[in-house]
């Protein structure tokens with residue numbers, strides 16, 4: 001293993017020799033070995049096109065949508081190979097939030113929150129449903145804003161509210177891990193700050209993996225940081241340590257704004 | 261300096277004149293475009309409104325003798341077009357039942373297989389189908405259904421011909437509608453572990469519902485006035501018929517029959533007015549739905 005890639009104390013996900021190519025033999029992610037700490041916020045940083053989204057989307061097997069994508073290596077969730085799980089189970093355990101808020105436009109706010117149950121045909125008692133909706137919306141700090149309009153369409157909300165609704169939709173389904181791909185890049189600074197606060201709060205119950213372009217965001221909220229460059233994982237460790245004392249010259253150049 | 265100003269003024273005058281000329285040209289062109297529709301509607305209303313009464317919707321078409329007697333006494337022709345209304349309803353609903361699922365499925369297939377060879381062949385065939393003369397589709401339905409299946413003229417055969425006409429329209433509108441839905445919505449569903457077919461059924465189709473229904477309504481309004489294929493397939497019937505394996509009347513067929521009988525002339529206008537009004541309503545509804553979607 002690369003000496004600039006630290007091990008973690010309490011890994012929930014282990015990524016082993018992972019390579020991913022969109023086109024034949026043109027790898028966007030190259031032979032990555034890394035562990036992800038449980039109940040922590042892990043940030044994935046790096047210049048545009050370095051493979052951050054590609055890596056993140058491998059963790060819940062999103063690439064399977066596109067059969068031409070080639071994936072090598074293994075990903076283990078709690079020591080179980082994700083390829084041995086059904087996508088239904090896997091994605092129940094590993095939720096995902098996207099760059100642009102994408103609530104289901106035909107569903108009410110209420111239905112959006114419990115969409116995971118609804119769309120998968122999981123029956124819940126009304127009380128349980130109400131409780132899940134309320135808890136999820138409270139934990140994303142959206143409850144007070146929408147509690148009187150739960151049955152209106154989710155697409156009437158502001159961008160920041162929509163993104164928090166999407167996070168609520170993900171946590172309502174009670175995953176172990178939440179993957180977020182630049183969740184604040186479409187939001188204004190105030191909405192961004194609220195989502196950041198939320199993520200820090202959520203790590204008590206969830207493991208959070210966050211792709212971000214924004215170094216100060218990574219510094220503010222993450223415990224561990226990965227730095228990727230051209231498909232390679234260059235450096236990985238405690239965020240504080242990486243920001244104060246980067247080990248690889250590329251990391252240092254990136255963190256000091258020399259490129260990216 | 262003064263010469264420059266003069267030049268400037270004449271140029272601006274020239275521009276103003278050109279502008280005015282084009283303004284009136286556009287108005288004239290619009291008037292030319294709109295006037296046939298207005299003239300048609302005007303003519304239909306003036307000639308047809310007298311015949312539109314209660315029995316127009318509740319009675320079947322009269323026979324020549326009844327019409328001749330009424331005409332001779334200067335009365336409105338008794339009877340109506342009930343057999344045509346019910347027939348058109350039966351034929352169109354059945355055509356829709358055939359064409360909608362098939363068309364939506366093919367449209368989804370094309371959407372899912374963008375850029376693939378087989379899909380683009382299917383798309384081309386669908387485009388060609390749209391250009392096939394409707395009388396040819398009538399012949400095909402005659403060969404496929406009238407002879408081997410219903411052993412005689414039947415509503416079903418007419419529905420098959422009209423369904424084939426509807427298909428390319430529904431296929432196109434389904435594909436276009438699906439393409440407008442952001443992929444992120446599909447991924448949102450999949451990221452919740454929802455199986456692919458359920459994402460299509462429960463996320464994409466509801467999201468594109470207004471686009472899909474607009475396409476369907478427009479397809480129906482395209483075929484509802486078709487006459488030629490019905491002549492070869494459903495033939496016509498002087499009574500109300502609900503049996504899909506039997507000859508059946510339809511509004512456009514009645515218009516044709518009325519046209520061929522000098523005594524029925526007045527009914528041509530009222531039937532056409534009704535048909536035209538119905539198509540207009542369908543078009544307005546589909547425009548409304550589309551506008552609501554875009555809001």
Ligand SMILES: Nc1ncnc2c1ncn2[C@@H]1O[C@H](COP(=O)(O)OP(=O)(O)OP(=O)(O)O)[C@@H](O)[C@H]1O
Pocket residue numbers: 022023028046047048049050051052053054055213
């Ligand atoms: N659908 C695709 N088809 C082909 N190549 C792709 C596709 N998506 C990404 N790539 C390529 O894979 C590489 C990594 O892309 P990826 O989206 O993972 O980068 P990223 O680090 O997330 O960048 P950004 O910060 O801009 O989002 C890039 O070179 C990109 O061009």
Ligand SMILES: [Mg+2]
Pocket residue numbers: 052053054181
């Ligand atoms: Mg990305």
